[in-house]
Amino acid sequence: MRVLTLLMFLAHCLPVPLSPCLIVSLSPRLPVSPSPGAPAVVSAFDRPNDAGSVIQLRWSLSPDDASIDGYAVLRRARDDTAYTKIGSTMRGVTVFEDEGVQDGVPYEYIVASLRDGAMFHSEPSAPAMSYPQFFHKGRINVLLCIVAFTLLLAYFVVKARTGKDLFIRKIAGLAAVEEAVGRATEMGKPILYVPGLGDIDWTATIASMNILGEVARKIARYDSALIVPNRWSVTYTVSKEVVKEAFVAEGSPDKFKEEYVRYVTEAQFGFAAAINGIMTREKPATNFFIGRFWAESLIMAETGAQTGAFQIAGTDSVLQLPFFVSACDYTLMGEELYAASAYLSREPVLLGSLKAQDYGKLAVLLVLFGISLTSFFGVNLLPVLRVQ
Amino acid sequence: MKWYDRIATIDRRIIYVLLTVLVILPFFVKVTIPQKIMPQTQKLFDFIESIPPNDRAVMISFDYSPQTQPECHPMAKALLKHCFARDIPVIGLSFDPEAPGLAVDALVSVEREIDSLATRKEDSIVYGVDYVYLGWKSGRIAAQLDMGEAIAGVFPRDYYGNLIDSLPLMQNVKNYKDIAIVVILAAADYPIDWIRYPQTRYGVKVAAGLTAVMAPQYYPFLQTGQVSGLMSGMKGAAEYEKLVLEHGYACALGTAETGMNSQSMIHLLIMLFIILGNVGYFFARRAGKAPR
């Protein structure tokens, strides 16, 4: 017994508490009390940041938690005379959400320890009411980031409008677009532009549409032929409009042909098969693979390489980058895809937005570095930043 | 042509032929190599184990197409066996237009397998009570978000045309509050949508079963806890099959085990060719033929 007491004492002195299982194994088996204690403090409150109709409950465990079957939750509205059981939890649990309440009505709660069907009640909680919120306070961090980034964007856009020259490094894949279009014109062969396999809700697809607009303008200028196969119905309608508008903007709407933009199929590998078919039958001089790609990327890029086409790829799919790098002449990696529209159009306003992007990234990197450094010294800043 | 030039420039058709032979070989020569369970597979299994029977449902998004059937179909079957054996209700749905045929095949084949072994009526699987298949829907992200309010609002009828409200299981499953976890089985990165939208807004738990080529993309999310478990390719499927068998939820392993042997053979072949290529390159460089 002395050894046991000494061990328990040492356990309390340790800077890190012993694991519960170790303490349990050291404890002598406690006798089961005839009537278990009820949970002590029961607090009820409106669940924050929701659409209402939910009251949250918290209580402290019964002193006999290990020997009870669980807890029952009972509720009484202001006008009710008796409490009604509304749910139960396992032992060891101290929270409950009552999801069936009426907003604006005060409710009182009792939590009872359960053993062999009998209930041992706590004191009633103070009345609580649920109500819907108009602002999600847990998302303040997101709101602040959006506002800060929008201001940064606006600042650089305004600065660019004043005529300040903004530097953008050379992106080889984009510098080669002019050459790629010219090559196809010289060879008298079409240009294949695959806007990825992602639907329009992928930002990479939207970025691809922006690049398609610029490429289509060059094609309209050079008088080449274009093939834009689409996997999704919405990307088909958008890419058709983008190409049409590009031809109109270049003053040659008559050169646009309906057959330039095609819908193929939603089947992932059916689409890849169709692209391989187009590459082997129509032998495009240049292939663009720009947007979101998955496992089919290498199948298409390798077939394109075998047909001898000049290939430019661009994706933010990290895993597909190695495949494109090994099979294409140029590859736009990650965020280069999002810089492409600004790079190709050379519009100062768009170049300004790239600057904002860079500063935003720098700010996040500094924050990440700061958090890593403080966490290295044992200070966790994540709860302060309300990172969920 | 010197020997080193020859091994550095092997015709790709030779690689193709050897690869075909090695893929087929394990179908005839049965070898069972004991699997070590990867932590992410174990994590998913443990999560499903922790769900109380006849409580909240597991939602399985069948988003793989016939092309990736060998990798994802065994995952689906093993997961379904696990859920059905533990009396966990299953809600199936698809956002890939090619997936419904395979989803129905997986659900019905597991249902028939369990029914053939059931000795009591209560042990058999009943559509509408133990599981429901909602079918395919366009507008993936919008649909995922809207299900947070009401599943019936997005899928008023199931795949077979039954009214959702008429199915007994759906009386208890109204929205994500009644879903313990959503498991996405896919060949594309569909799980990212579930993480970005329903998880951010409704806090729904997300796990995935992905093709081996896609799975590494989800390692960062696994570490942050946004993904509660992951089956990675054929290996993940074989591991889950093994876990389900070891815990007595199935009588035999599925098809992933054989697939794993073929996959291992291909890996070995690829490594062999990479070594040959490098040996050839090394000697060619020493002879001053290859660029440095």
Added chain:
Amino acid sequence: MKRRLPLAICFIMGLVMIVQFFIPHPTSLAFSSVIYKWIIVLMAFALVLAIGNLIRHHGEKIRRRKEDWPYSIVTLAGMVAMAAIGLTWGIASDSLYQKIFLNVMAPLGGTMFALLAYYMASAAYRAFRARSLEATLLLVSAFIVMIGFMPFGQYLHPRFPAFAEWIMTVPNMASQRGILLGVAFGSIATALKIILGIERSWLGGKD
């Protein structure tokens, strides 16, 4: 006006959807639910346009007897036949539709995906050469990962799987996160540029 109207709709809807993200009130949720339903319906309508294009494109090819036109007949016949079979005899687990799907579509699709293994093998053989220190490091780590993830990797050395796992979860994940961070900023900037009307390439350019 032709430009301003889409830009105005884009700005208003973008702003409204951002704002409603911060409002948990039932009215806001009901509003977003209506918008989601619109999106689902809109996407279904776009499918009609897309199928119309498919029929027109292949119909034109058949009519003009363009090169490889018989393939267009197969495409259109397949589409019509599957739709007709599904609508007539249903899509249940033992239906004709399901049988065709599992016995024709599935093996054809599987064959297409299997090409990846061939291409990967030949690409790995051609690309994985120890040309420099970086390429050698890449080669060695690829080997460790491949062996570690094979079932017999653990028998070569008990620490192989753990080492492969470490490569995937530490250096691989760190580099992935770096790219993801850039991509995330790129996507946020693209979304904001479109909402604010700064990016107009999708409307044919700046004019």
